[in-house]
Amino acid sequence: MGKQALFTERFRSHHDAEASLGALLGKPKGLGRLLKMKSWADVEKKLREGPGPQARSLPRGIYIHVPYCDKICSFCNLNRKERSKADLDAYAAYIADELKAFGAYPYVREQPFNSVYFGGGTPTVLSVDQFALILRALRDHIPLADDCEISVETTQHNLGVQKALALAELGVNRFSVGIQTFSGRGRKVLGRTFDGEKSLEALRELRAAFRGVLGIDIIYSYPDQSIEEISGDAEICIESGIDSVSFYSLMIHKGSALAQSIENKETEFIRNIEWDRERHHLFYEKLAGAGFTLLELSKLARPGRDAYRYIHIQYENGDLIPIGSGAGGRLAGFSIFSMAPGQRFVSPINKQYERYYRMLGELQFGLYDPKRMAAGLPPGAEKAITEKIKELGDMRFLIPPARGSAWALSPDGIFWGNNIAVEVLKTAINAAKKEKAVYA
Ligand code: SF4
Known part of the structure; x- marks a missing residue:
């Protein structure tokens, strides 16, 4: 498959990739999210x-x-x-x-x-x-x-x-x-x-x-x-x-x-x-x-x-206390958005989605280790992720490891980095789905 055929639009930021991942996971938006609000x-x-x-x-x-x-x-x-x-x-x-x-x-x-x-x-x-x-x-x-x-x-x-x-x-x-x-x-x-x-x-x-x-x-x-x-x-x-x-x-x-x-x-x-x-x-x-x-x-x-x-x-999804008007963060298992003194939006972090958001975060550092990505996913996931990474390697987005098991992004891979991350995550999610463990 040619590079052009794989990506039609470039995700210029981590936020674009997050939005795409949210859609892949079927994460609720708007009212669906509001219903999950906590105090x-x-x-x-x-x-x-x-x-x-x-x-x-x-x-x-x-x-x-x-x-x-x-x-x-x-x-x-x-x-x-x-x-x-x-x-x-x-x-x-x-x-x-x-x-x-x-x-x-x-x-x-x-x-x-x-x-x-x-x-x-x-x-x-x-x-x-x-x-x-x-x-x-x-x-x-x-x-x-x-x-x-x-x-x-x-x-x-x-x-x-x-x-x-x-x-x-x-x-x-x-x-x-x-x-x-x-x-x-x-x-x-x-x-x-x-x-x-x-x-x-x-x-x-x-x-x-x-x-x-x-x-x-x-x-x-x-x-x-x-x-x-x-x-x-x-x-x-x-x-x-x-x-x-x-x-x-x-x-x-x-x-x-x-x-x-x-x-x-x-x-x-x-x-x-x-x-x-x-x-x-x-x-x-x-x-x-x-x-x-x-x-x-x-x-x-x-x-x-x-x-x-x-x-x-x-x-890496560590705790990040948000302080000030307009600050977002996460703390003790909650996602928090601080609006003004005494005003905060709070929603519980969904553990099922969490693993994929963390993977997306880790992929921002430009290393693709199929073993690490598949940890905790059903057995077929590692094979599917490895195949996808090799395919991206054939397209020269990823460079095979000289030692260890992590592939590195090429300059083209860095340019398309957020698209590539979503592509590999899509493979991981589909592999988990196939084994009826979508977010296991
Ligand atoms: S936050 Fe302020 S200084 Fe920074 S780019 Fe926006 S307007 Fe400019």
Whole structure:
């Protein structure tokens, strides 16, 4: 079977793959989901008990959402509002109170946390004093592992060197900086602050001053992006001394300013798979040639320089306490979405689906081990999964193991990584179904 025949549409993100997996499993949506809602009292009951052996065996983290930005980027549809509308002192106090409240439960208190992740929005709209309040509450009320990763997402214009060092003093040891491109033209298209030169200068200053982990985000395949522009971005990633880079193909989100502009024909955007693939491969191969390795489907890192514990917790289905308006997470067997102080949506995690979501998460790291995937599934599953993996190997999406039993994704496999993950999961689900053990 040719590659084109196998995939007609590329899943650009883990979320696309999750949605497809949900459909394969027949996971209820809308009203069906609402009917399964639980109350916060059900979660509290579990939190008053200590963590059981299962919870103790998994990494655990805290996700803190700061849903405010100084300026809204043209492509963005994330959960964020303009900062001018926010009372940030009150928001920092709310986060600190939440940390204190969670820290009072034995489930939280009795096992250390490996990662605390500030995402957004742009968390660095908070001042150093507001961060200090939150990080003090964190240390006072939550047990942190000695090497706990404390990571903050940021944009360049609200993280100068002074502020970065002040946050490092307070315990922040990882920054993830949204840059997207160093091309001045590209930055205008994406609605970013700073021109290309200023952005590069700010990155160099930050790298020289900050000794912790420094990762950046790059977007490829934006309107009219030239080969020189994507090459230039790759070269800067290599020479600027960053530890890791997330690279995403631009997604056009309904309702974003860019989507509007394309719809109104103010911005021309013609892209096909080959055009997208050329930019992906160029970026990937330049960085791989400079020694970066695959950390997950859309992230490359210098070996040993970015553990990125937060993503391991997410993909390995560890506990992740969601704090702040718009934060999602999972805790003590419940999926939780935090809306506002005192308002949370809670639903029990379905153990039958769970194994497949965890597989999907693990496949984000780019390794396909049929034995590991088939563990716990009926006997025929390993054979079916192995055959599917070999078929994908014949198509050069996967590279046979040099030793051990895990196949690795080729550059083409990385590009189609979420489609491939769903394809193999489909095989696993069908094999289980055949033996009448759909979710056994
Ligand atoms: S991309 Fe980041 S900085 Fe830009 S509007 Fe979205 S959340 Fe804010």
